[in-house]
Amino acid sequence: MELDxxxxxxxxxxxxxxxxxxxxxxxxxxxxxxxxxxATRQVTGREIYRRLFDFWIRIFALSFGxxxxxxxxxxxxxxxxxxVLSEQTGSIQGPLLGYEAFTAFFLEASFFGVVxxxxxxxxxxxxxxACAMVALGTTASSFWIMANNSWMQVPVGHAIVDxxxxxxxxxxxxxxxxxxxxWLHMLLAAYLTTATCVAAAGAWYLLRRVHVPEAxxxxxxxxxxxxxxxxxxxxxxxxxxxxxxxxxxxKFTAVEGRWETEAPARLVLFAWPDAAAEKNHxxxxxxKLGSFVDSLDFESSQPGIKTIPRDERPxxxxxxxxxxxxxxxxxxxxxxxxxxxxxxxxxxVERSRLFLWATFLNFPSGFVAIIAGWFVAEVGRQPWVVFxxxxxxxxxxxxxxxxxxxxxxxxxxxxxxxxxxxxxxxxYRVFRVGPQSAPTPVPGATGxxxxxxxxxxxxxxxxxxx
Amino acid sequence: MDLATLQHFWAGIIAFAILVYVILxxxxxxxxxxxxFAPNERWRxxxxxxxxxxxxGNETWLVLIGASLFGAFPMVYAIFLSAFYIPVxxxxxxxxxxxxxxxxxxxxxxxxxLWDWGLIVGSAVATFVQGAAIGTMVEGLVVVDGRYAxxxxxWVGLFPxxxxxxxxxxxxxxxxxxxxxxCRGAVYIWAGDLIRPLLLGVLVFLGIxxxxxxxxxxxxxxxxxDLPWMAVLPATGAICAMLLYARxxxxxxxxxxxxxxxxxxxAAFATLAASFWPYMLPFSVTVAEAAAxxxxxxxxxxxxxxxxxxxxxxxxxxxxxxxxGKVKTGxxxxx
Ligand code: HDD
Ligand code: HEM
Ligand code: HEM
Numbered sequence: 001m002e003l004d005x006x007x008x009x010x011x012x013x014x015x016x017x018x019x020x021x022x023x024x025x026x027x028x029x030x031x032x033x034x035x036x037x038x039a040t041r042q043v044t045g046r047e048i049y050r051r052l053f054d055f056w057i058r059i060f061a062l063s064f065g066x067x068x069x070x071x072x073x074x075x076x077x078x079x080x081x082x083x084v085l086s087e088q089t090g091s092i093q094g095p096l097l098g099y100e101a102f103t104a105f106f107l108e109a110s111f112f113g114v115v116x117x118x119x120x121x122x123x124x125x126x127x128x129x130a131c132a133m134v135a136l137g138t139t140a141s142s143f144w145i146m147a148n149n150s151w152m153q154v155p156v157g158h159a160i161v162d163x164x165x166x167x168x169x170x171x172x173x174x175x176x177x178x179x180x181x182x183w184l185h186m187l188l189a190a191y192l193t194t195a196t197c198v199a200a201a202g203a204w205y206l207l208r209r210v211h212v213p214e215a216x217x218x219x220x221x222x223x224x225x226x227x228x229x230x231x232x233x234x235x236x237x238x239x240x241x242x243x244x245x246x247x248x249x250x251k252f253t254a255v256e257g258r259w260e261t262e263a264p265a266r267l268v269l270f271a272w273p274d275a276a277a278e279k280n281h282x283x284x285x286x287x288k289l290g291s292f293v294d295s296l297d298f299e300s301s302q303p304g305i306k307t308i309p310r311d312e313r314p315x316x317x318x319x320x321x322x323x324x325x326x327x328x329x330x331x332x333x334x335x336x337x338x339x340x341x342x343x344x345x346x347x348x349v350e351r352s353r354l355f356l357w358a359t360f361l362n363f364p365s366g367f368v369a370i371i372a373g374w375f376v377a378e379v380g381r382q383p384w385v386v387f388x389x390x391x392x393x394x395x396x397x398x399x400x401x402x403x404x405x406x407x408x409x410x411x412x413x414x415x416x417x418x419x420x421x422x423x424x425x426x427x428y429r430v431f432r433v434g435p436q437s438a439p440t441p442v443p444g445a446t447g448x449x450x451x452x453x454x455x456x457x458x459x460x461x462x463x464x465x466x
Numbered sequence: 467m468d469l470a471t472l473q474h475f476w477a478g479i480i481a482f483a484i485l486v487y488v489i490l491x492x493x494x495x496x497x498x499x500x501x502x503f504a505p506n507e508r509w510r511x512x513x514x515x516x517x518x519x520x521x522x523g524n525e526t527w528l529v530l531i532g533a534s535l536f537g538a539f540p541m542v543y544a545i546f547l548s549a550f551y552i553p554v555x556x557x558x559x560x561x562x563x564x565x566x567x568x569x570x571x572x573x574x575x576x577x578x579x580l581w582d583w584g585l586i587v588g589s590a591v592a593t594f595v596q597g598a599a600i601g602t603m604v605e606g607l608v609v610v611d612g613r614y615a616x617x618x619x620x621w622v623g624l625f626p627x628x629x630x631x632x633x634x635x636x637x638x639x640x641x642x643x644x645x646x647x648x649c650r651g652a653v654y655i656w657a658g659d660l661i662r663p664l665l666l667g668v669l670v671f672l673g674i675x676x677x678x679x680x681x682x683x684x685x686x687x688x689x690x691x692d693l694p695w696m697a698v699l700p701a702t703g704a705i706c707a708m709l710l711y712a713r714x715x716x717x718x719x720x721x722x723x724x725x726x727x728x729x730x731x732x733a734a735f736a737t738l739a740a741s742f743w744p745y746m747l748p749f750s751v752t753v754a755e756a757a758a759x760x761x762x763x764x765x766x767x768x769x770x771x772x773x774x775x776x777x778x779x780x781x782x783x784x785x786x787x788x789x790x791g792k793v794k795t796g797x798x799x800x801x
Contacts, residue, residue: 073558076554076558079546080547080551086543091540095762095765101530102769105529105530106523106530106774110781113523121789397544407552408555412555
């Protein structure tokens with residue numbers, strides 16, 4: 001059988017970026033939250049914030065480390081597997097990635113060393129500054145990468161000269177019609193993910209009746225933040241839907257899952273779309289609601305998938321289900337966050353074991369929603385890599401053979417299995433042990449050493465050997 | 467600003483970034499390889515403490531090089547990475563194992579050996595690939611119509627492999643000098659004793675590589691005949707090498723060996739660049755051919771070049787300053 005290098009490269013890219021996004025999804029919010037905790041501690045002087053910081057910094061250190069190594073892989077994927085894309089759009093994507101490296105990656109990487117190792121070497125204000133710089137770095141990173149990807153989704157501000165894409169107006173390229181909404185949607189998604197994880201950790205400790213004072217704070221902060229963020233997030237999601245309706249009808253119709261143009265249009269809640277037969281099986285739909293959701297008007301006409309030529313349709317199943325998973329999880333997060341706030345205000349939250357279990361088990365929701373959202377955006381963009389300009393199949397490195405890509409894909413799978421297998425196990429272990437009130441004593445070379453992230457930070461009692 | 471200035475500006479920034487990368491990540495890759503020879507955990511801890519706050523920032527220079535090439539010279543980015551598909555993939559595997567080993571070895575004493583080998587093998591493979599890539603580039607890549615048209619296997623040649631091993635010795639030399647700068651006691655003495663043999667290895671290798679380049683590439687030879695004053699570059703390196711050899715590890719100032727090796731690397735790199743300028747990929751793609759359109763170069767110039775780049779230099783320096791002096795090891799690393 002002939003191996004298709006393009007298909008394999010697509011699988012490889014999807015696999016690598018999916019693994020990568022798990023970590024930014026978490027570290028963007030966590031970096032900001034750690035800065036807030038540190039600031040609170042410096043202002044109030046309360047030790048509990050120090051314990052919270054020392055605990056979450058260990059989680060952060062592990063996640064950040066895995067985020068960095070999986071991110072470095074991404075930075076080279078464009079050239080190795082998509083060399084035609086790099087060469088054609090390098091004049092636009094390259095400077096954006098360049099800005100990311102210059103303004104974001106260096107901030108993160110340099111100040112991360114200070115946050116992790118420098119607490120007793122710098123004054124308190126500088127330590128706080130370093131935390132803030134790490135947070136700023138992760139946020140700047142999301143800014144540039146979303147600008148980049150938004151240009152791929154809705155390319156504007158360029159001209160095509162001799163078959164090459166040449167940037168003309170950088171303001172338009174960066175602040176394109178979809179960027180602002182998508183960036184905010186991504187940022188809030190990251191905050192939601194952090195918030196649900198913090199709340200889940202708090203709920204877990206409360207269920208086990210350990211670390212109760214810290215757990216209370218985590219639960220409150222986590223649920224409170226999620227409750228505040230989830231509503232604007234849903235609104236931004238709606239705006240996202242509006243823009244794809246306007247700019248990417250092929251993605252929009254696939255997400256909506258209606259084959260025929262309808263007026264008024266139904267809202268397809270569930271179905272099994274069949275691309276070959278061009279119809280839905282097992283459909284559950286609500287009349288008129290589709291028109292309302294798409295245009296806030298119960299009677300409007302909405303296009304169907306059949307309006308798109310067959311060879312410009314994306315694979316339907318992934319965007320269709322990805323969207324429903326994302327929205328479903330959004331509703332779940334909303335229910336838990338708002339329910340939790342009510343329980344907190346009425347003072348019964350710590351007795352509602354059922355609710356604590358739900359909050360605990362909710363920890364993966366943010367991650368899954370983010371991955372689902374990205375699958376909607378990226379698979380829905382197919383068959384284009386740069387929408388309307390360059391097809392994915394034409395963007396591939398021409399000299400690559402199927403065997404080479406298969407080899408690298410298997411290699412990455414094995415490496416990630418080992419590295420992330422251990423990594424997730426370590427994360428679990430740190431979560432399981434929980435915040436420590438006193439610095440861990442150091443029992444010789446064989447026993448459990450203080451963890452890399454925090455044990456060393458606050459331990460003046462440790463012997464200095466010179 | 468005119469187009470040629472912009473092109474040269476970015477070629478200069480990238481050359482500078484490569485140099486900084488080689489010297490900074492060079493020492494931590496070198497220390498990673500030297501890990502293999504450290505006899506016990508006390509030593510390893512000290513060695514580790516000397517690189518752990520800075521390695522991530524050092525490696526970021528590699529990302530910066532990749533991203534700047536992508537932005538300023540997309541053609542080179544595309545050709546280079548498609549020509550080196552397999553080695554770059556190996557490099558990425560190596561960087562993954564190496565990167566996580568820093569956190570993981572402290573999380574999990576039971577598997578510390580595994581992560582230490584991750585650091586050692588990761589450092590070795592990453593270095594080898596970089597050396598082999600330079601060797602392959604000196605030999606020349608097949609480029610047709612601005613696209614790479616080779617087999618993807620050019621890097622498995624005698625010369626590239628030689629360069630791979632040569633760079634391993636070179637980075638270990640940098641690593642040993644870094645340990646002299648940052649460590650005390652037994653590690654300090656051990657690292658000092660390594661300087662002479664490693665330096666000899668580097669010189670033998672550089673000599674072979676230089677002669678080979680002159681002999682196999684007439685264009686290079688012609689350039690050296692035309693511009694004999696360029697000989698100051700290798701000569702500077704040679705003088706530093708002599709100074710370093712004379713002293714070995716017996717130095718009054720612990721920063722001296724590192725500074726001398728840094729100059730040797732600078733001289734070797736400048737010699738290489740001078741041999742091929744204005745080609746970015748030797749004798750197939752020039753700086754001007756590879757450059758992105760003016761609007762891309764200018765856009766990067768104002769923000770990245772004039773604002774962000776100096777800022778990066780400043781806070782890199784600040785971070786090194788914060789962690790200045792000998793490492794103190796005891797219990798937690800970094801103390
Ligand atoms: C919205 C967020 C987001 C998205 C969509 C991506 N990244 Fe990322 N990336 C981050 C947010 C981020 C981050 C939060 O800034 C990370 C995670 C952990 C870290 O150290 O920084 C990061 C790390 C990171 C690094 C390592 C930086 C370092 O050395 O410190 C590289 C090279 C990339 N990324 C490159 C990419 C590429 C090429 C992507 C797309 C194809 C990509 N990232 C998607
Ligand atoms: C971070 C979360 C992201 C996820 C989970 C994600 C997911 C995916 C998936 C699943 C594919 C394969 C689609 C297919 O072939 O059907 C893909 C392709 C691709 N995406 Fe993304 N993506 C993400 C972010 C980005 C970003 C930020 C960029 C650009 C800067 C990007 C650029 C690309 C490119 C170049 C391809 C390969 C060509 C293609 O198949 O379209 N992606 N992505
Ligand atoms: C509940 C209502 C929500 C709606 C209506 C909604 C809508 C959308 C739409 C239409 C897209 C596709 C945008 C594109 O193709 O470019 C998208 C993408 C995405 N969504 Fe949502 N979303 C919702 C909730 C969430 C939640 C709760 C999360 C995460 C916690 C999330 C995370 C993402 C991410 C990461 C992307 C990909 C990035 C992007 O394209 O902007 N979404 N969303």
